[in-house]
Amino acid sequence: MADKPVIVIVDYHKGNLSSMARGLARAGAEAQVTDDPERIRAADGIVLPGVGSFYDAIAFMRESGQDRAVIDAVAGGAGTPFLGVCLGLQLLFERGDEGVPDAPVPAAAPAPADAPAEVPPVPAGSDLRDAPGTVFEAEGKRWVRGLGLLKGSCTVLPADRLKIPHVGWDQVHLTPAGLACPLHDGFDEGANLYFTHSYALDGDADAGDIAARTFYARAFGSVVWHGNIYGCQFHPEKSSAHGHRILENFVRIVEARVKEVGA
Template structure:
């Protein structure tokens, strides 16, 4: 396909990624589902879908070398565009506690977010165990409280644009209060940089449902399951990849 960017859909062996790949193809990309770090490094853009737990996903990525491939491809703000979906958004951040083993060795970290530790490292800080994420964005991923509402959060819910979300290139054609499809128990916490949040959702607590910094983008919802609004997100990301590659 002329002017079609090659977008690697990163496979960390935790689910069927075909719906994401099909959505990207319909949006005009050459979608490549791959677990190969070399193909991840050389793609025009990256998509990290979300299936499984924070710890299991980041541990597999570290053991397979996918983490370093992603970091090599996106670091510095001048790298290729990256879109994290659901868990993929969460893995952009510094730490998460989903699925972290409660027994076995853990690093005692003097830095609460595990700075300097390899992705997937289990460490103790602030009286609890965490797994180190990719560390590309600041903050934590924690479970949604379930005092009144059922968790996991499954179904259609609204996203509300922040000031930086209005006119954001990933959200072109995306109206305030749009309903999209969620299925998750964990979300980014309130310790993230507020400037990274371009849309918010409230379920059990407020959380960033779309994040962005430089060439990094993330959606807590599933665009591939969100009908026309989700397809618009994928089209916008493909356009960002096309522009990044100079395929106008």
């Protein structure tokens, strides 16, 4: 086993990813930025960063094959630890409505025959069986499908009383499920972390997947956890000591998985 776990930062060609690479390196990982699906599959851990819009990001991931690489690694037999950050958290879910183009809706397609059994099932005939990046209509609006690793939708925060986007330091409150989350080891309840976003997880996510909540414009899941899948709406790489603790904990999660597989 290498001295440091190899954690790949998925590059979908939006923005500067160097701050995340530096943060993971400080936390003890060998951080590699790549757009190569095979390197994503081979990584000890995967980070999907938060840059751009839901539609643009998932469209690039689908066109490049990154979507299948992430799903194969995370939900397949490897059980690779995964951390989604900001938009990266949102892309974990079934659908989002950010940046969806006004274009014809493609015909529905069946789920791929080789889809890993571990991917959460959806009802027969559901639109959500289509591939990531597919545009569809439901509930009077246009959506684009995400990775579908977790159940739920991502929608814009309401601008009724507070300024949107939500930018700055805000509190993260642990849920009962989140008290056991290894990403929160040594994390202070109510700690302030750095947010910058206009869209967030909606209320249709499974409550058991919500490890922490933040209250701004509405309550939303600011940390999610499901097995080897983790996500945070805030930017840990920009969140001082508490953010560094999150990255350190993720590196330890990856190290533990490497040891388990190598045993």
